[in-house]
Every structure is written in structure tokens, then in C-alpha cells.
Amino acid sequence: MDKKSIIGIVLIFLIVLGFSYFNRPSDEEVARAQRQRDSVAAVPATQEAEQLAIAQQKANDSLAASAESSHATDSLFLASDSLAAQQPAELYLVNDNLSLQLSTKGGQITTAQLRGFHTYYGDSLLLFHGQGNSFGLQFWAGNSHVSTAELPFRLVGSASDLVASKPGDTARVTLRLQTQQGGYLEYLYTLPYGGYSVGLQIRMYQMDALLAANQRYVDLSWTMRSPQQERGLKKEAEATLLAYQTPNGDFEEINQKDEPVTKKVETKVEWLAFKEQFFSAILRAPVGFEQPTFTLASSDRQGYVKDFSALLMLPIDGGKNETYSLEFYLGPNLYKSLKAQEHGYERIVPLGSWIVRWINKYIVINVFDFLSRYITSYGLIILILTVLIKLVLFPLTFKSYKSQAKMRVLKPMVDEVNAKYPRKEDAMKKQQAVMALYKRAGVSPMGGCLPMLIQFPFLIAMFRFFPASFELRQKSFLWADDLSSYDSVLQLPFNIPFYGDHVSLFTLLMAASLITTSLISYKQTASSSPQMPGMKFMMLYMMPIMMLLWFNDYSSGLSYYYLLANLITIAQTLVIRRTIDEKALLARLQQNAAKPPKKSGFMARLEKMQQEQQRRVQQSKKR
Numbered sequence: 001m002d003k004k005s006i007i008g009i010v011l012i013f014l015i016v017l018g019f020s021y022f023n024r025p026s027d028e029e030v031a032r033a034q035r036q037r038d039s040v041a042a043v044p045a046t047q048e049a050e051q052l053a054i055a056q057q058k059a060n061d062s063l064a065a066s067a068e069s070s071h072a073t074d075s076l077f078l079a080s081d082s083l084a085a086q087q088p089a090e091l092y093l094v095n096d097n098l099s100l101q102l103s104t105k106g107g108q109i110t111t112a113q114l115r116g117f118h119t120y121y122g123d124s125l126l127l128f129h130g131q132g133n134s135f136g137l138q139f140w141a142g143n144s145h146v147s148t149a150e151l152p153f154r155l156v157g158s159a160s161d162l163v164a165s166k167p168g169d170t171a172r173v174t175l176r177l178q179t180q181q182g183g184y185l186e187y188l189y190t191l192p193y194g195g196y197s198v199g200l201q202i203r204m205y206q207m208d209a210l211l212a213a214n215q216r217y218v219d220l221s222w223t224m225r226s227p228q229q230e231r232g233l234k235k236e237a238e239a240t241l242l243a244y245q246t247p248n249g250d251f252e253e254i255n256q257k258d259e260p261v262t263k264k265v266e267t268k269v270e271w272l273a274f275k276e277q278f279f280s281a282i283l284r285a286p287v288g289f290e291q292p293t294f295t296l297a298s299s300d301r302q303g304y305v306k307d308f309s310a311l312l313m314l315p316i317d318g319g320k321n322e323t324y325s326l327e328f329y330l331g332p333n334l335y336k337s338l339k340a341q342e343h344g345y346e347r348i349v350p351l352g353s354w355i356v357r358w359i360n361k362y363i364v365i366n367v368f369d370f371l372s373r374y375i376t377s378y379g380l381i382i383l384i385l386t387v388l389i390k391l392v393l394f395p396l397t398f399k400s401y402k403s404q405a406k407m408r409v410l411k412p413m414v415d416e417v418n419a420k421y422p423r424k425e426d427a428m429k430k431q432q433a434v435m436a437l438y439k440r441a442g443v444s445p446m447g448g449c450l451p452m453l454i455q456f457p458f459l460i461a462m463f464r465f466f467p468a469s470f471e472l473r474q475k476s477f478l479w480a481d482d483l484s485s486y487d488s489v490l491q492l493p494f495n496i497p498f499y500g501d502h503v504s505l506f507t508l509l510m511a512a513s514l515i516t517t518s519l520i521s522y523k524q525t526a527s528s529s530p531q532m533p534g535m536k537f538m539m540l541y542m543m544p545i546m547m548l549l550w551f552n553d554y555s556s557g558l559s560y561y562y563l564l565a566n567l568i569t570i571a572q573t574l575v576i577r578r579t580i581d582e583k584a585l586l587a588r589l590q591q592n593a594a595k596p597p598k599k600s601g602f603m604a605r606l607e608k609m610q611q612e613q614q615r616r617v618q619q620s621k622k623r
Helices: 003-022 027-041 045-074 079-086 233-239 335-339 354-372 378-409 411-419 424-441 449-468 505-526 532-551 556-579 582-594 601-622
Strands: 090-094 098-103 108-118 124-128 134-141 144-147 154-156 170-178 184-192 197-205 217-227 241-245 251-254 261-264 269-275 279-298 304-315 321-332 490-496 500-503
Touching (some): 090 170, 090 184, 098 184, 098 321, 108 321, 124 217, 124 279, 233 304, 241 279, 241 304, 321 335, 354 378, 354 449, 378 411, 378 449, 411 424, 449 556, 505 532, 505 556
Antiparallel strands (some): 090 098, 098 108, 108 124, 134 144, 134 217, 170 184, 184 197, 217 304, 241 251, 261 279, 490 500
């Protein structure tokens, strides 16, 4: 892109901003549009009565059909349980981390509260609750399709062991659905003291007479509606997804932006995760789930982010006495807590891939955790972490700067070589002569690039670490009240395309520091590269503007880190500049260039082969 193209893009962007601002509807236009909507929505009383009558008739028909289906299902189970279906009882399993509400209707967990955590708005943190959440078996019994999530279970035994209050305790409850034939479906929930794991043992006792004869599987249906927990709905929605792992260790993620996504997996799945930005509900079966079907969609209810759904197949062997051992993890996406489960749950934490993930796993997380043991301010921890990373990478930074200095001081000699070959036809000769000069002087044109490429994985590692770091959640520093989300020092009365409706001060400071570092880099390289003057706008302004737009919604901890990294880079550049004597460096390079080039063994053999080939050609011509 040349200078004119860049200016054109910027002007178009400014025009779009101005158009969206100056074409906002006035208060009178908004009021007039509202009156029009009200007039369209106003229905005559007679027409409204007719619509209500039609709706009531449809509701009655639906209720009649539902009652008929319910009667067919109820006949399969004990009639005395119908009273429990009308008045389901609520039970609680509690330890120091979780408070689980269970209902006798469906024998399922209806609410999962994570104790000690709160939403950004100060409410108790509920991983799931209310309508849109269900858990139960589905199967065919004769001609009736049974869904146990709607059927009444009974409490078996006493309700005295529902709290695990000290180490070694395990809260437990047994809920049972009795059949007319004497069999039953039983759920045994266990909640040990400490941690976020919940055990569930499903037992099907003497249900072979109830199940269809040709049935080889029963379906386990699990749906969950994830509520909004964090400040930035956009970033929370991007991080909310469905993930699963197969028994052979393959890990997959299912993400969704606009339309609902449905995926059927043709292999077994060891565990699946309904993952939110910082919390997850994970379900695991040691024997695996057969050919599951997953669905993920944006929630249509206010205050919720995504709707999860999973239909899992559990094998049956006659149904006389089937037992399935399942395990829930209902807790935070804290890397080491997930890794301690020893099932690969930590893979849901987005730390990057390959070398970037390796840097985060073995370096960044361990250093971050070590510092957090002794320092309570996470802003100070980020500062120390940034300094440590910059110190480790300083030899590469110094080598890169020195290589740039060599190229810069050698520029006059390169210009002399270029002047000897003014014609376009001599471009190849000119390039060969310049490379020969570099070789004699001991300068590598790529010497400054390689150190920068080695530092690049650390840059990406920080980009992945900070937005995914649970440790930063709701941790404040200076004006930022949550380092895991954006810091807003000014809420705008309108939304700016590509930017947002708020001003992040850390992002502004980061962009300003980036302009400063770009200016220093430009001054260092402009004199040694003829292409640099045409790239001035791109280097000095385009990249900072793009970063300003991009990072305005990102974690303020990430913007703060890049701000510190840029400031340290500026300081390092000023220090290195004082330590390198460019006059002495130029004198040494000139001495090197004046010496005859040293030939490597390979080059000597290659020249000898060329001379021998030329000699043979000449001899053949004489003949």
C-alpha cells in the first residue's frame, strides 16, 4: 500500500464515523417512531378477544395431548409418585466450594453455585440455574418415549449426610424412580470435601421388562444455559464454547458465532465441557459416551450467553442391573486445578498451540503462580513478569539492535556499490556485489530478523495468557477494576464502529507507547533502507491505530503488559545506543571489507569443479 491508498482508507474510516454520529435520530424522531410502533401494536378489542380465544383453544389442545402422553408414561411407574411430581422436594449438597440444589423432579441438579465467587455485578455466581437446564435419561418403553428429567424421584434413606464440612467428609444423596414392575432407576450423588468434583452413579435395576427388547443404548440428555458472569458480553461469548476429548486423547472445540451449530461425533467421547469464559461444567464417563450429538447456540434470553445441549449414548446389556459411573467438574478454569483432575481438562484453557502453549505451561504460569504467593498486587506481578521476560530476551534484543547498527553504518558503502550499477539490466550484478560486501564486512542482512522471530512466540504467549488467566479475574489495579476485562475511564453515549462505546485508558497509553517505539525504530532503519520512507505512515501510525481499535475490548491486563513492554523497550534502546560506538563499528567493518574474502571449503571445491568443467569444454572445442 502506498501513501495515497493509506490516506484514502483512513478518510473512509473517518467518514463512516462521522456519518454514524451525525445521522443519529433525534429525540423527536425516536418518539415519533415509538408512537408509530404503538399504533401498529394496538389491536381492537374484538380482534384481541378472537386471538385470545384461538390461543386458548390451542393451549387446551396442547395440554390434552400432553396429559395423554403423561398418562401413558405415568402408567409405567408407581402411581403414588404422582403427588411428588406435583410438589417436588428440593435438597442441597454442600461442601466448602460448591452448593448444589437437587430436585426430586428428574432427580437432577437444578442449581450449581460456586461459593466464594461472584459475577462482575456482585451477584452469587451460579454456573447454571432455572429453566433451560435439564439432565436425564431418555429411552423407549413399549410405544412410550420416556424422559426421566420430568418424572418424580424419591429420596432414599435420610437427608442427614448432605454437607461435607471437614476433610474426609463426603456429602451424598440417593434419589430413586420406582417402576410398576418392581425395578427402579437410581441416582447416587456424592460430593467430597474440597474441590469441585461431583460423583454420579446411575443404576438401572430390573428394568429389562420396561425397556424395548431391541434397545442397545439409552440416551443421556444434558442441556445447560450459561448466564452472563463477566463484564464484557462480547468477549465472554467468544470464549464460551463446547469442547470434548476422545479416549485416545484427541481434543476438539465447537465454537459458534451466528447460527446454531450441531455436530455428531462418530467416535467415543471420554468427556465433554460446557465451557464459559472462566468457569466450566464438565461431564466424564470412564467407559466413554457413544456417538454423541452436540448443539451450541447463542441464547435468546437476556442475561444469558449460550445454550448448550448434548445427547449421549450409554450402552445397556439386558437392563437387569446396569451401572454407570459418571463424574462432574463444576468449577473455575484454573489451569492447575484442572490439571490436578488428571483427565486432560486443562486443555480447555486457551493457552495457544505448539511452542506458544509450551511457553505458557512451563514458564509463564509457574512464574506467575510463584510471584502471586508473595505479592498481592497483580499489577505489580505483571510488572515483575514483564521485566523478567525482557531480561531473558535482552541478549536477543541487543544482537538485533547491533545488527541494525551495522546495516546503518554500512549504508554509505552500499550506496557506492549501487552507484556502479545504475542500469536495470545490472540488477543481478548489483545484488551480488552488495551481498559480497556484506560478507566481507561480516554483516548479515537477516541478523536483526532472527532474534526478533525468536522473541515473537513470547509476544503471542502473553496475548493468549492474559485474557485466559483466571487469576486476573476481578483483580483491580489503578483505575482498572477488573484486569481480565477492559478498563473504561469514559463511557460514550454512542457506539463507534470497530472501536466500541467506551474508552480504555490502558489501551490508549499502549498505543502511545507503540508510536514512540515505532518512531525510534523508524529513525534507526530509515537511513539504511530506501524503502523505509514510503513506510513511514504504516510504521508510525497505522499499526498503533489498529492496535487501539483491536484492544479496546480486550483484557486491561494485556494492554497493561504491552504498555510496560514498550516502555522497557524504549529504555533498552536508549541504553544500547549509548553502549555502541558507531564510528568504531564502522572502522571495524571497513577493515573487514578491505580484507580478501575467505573462502569456505565448500566454495573452494565448487570453484575447482567449475574450473575443471571449463577446461573440459575448451578441450572439446579444440577437437
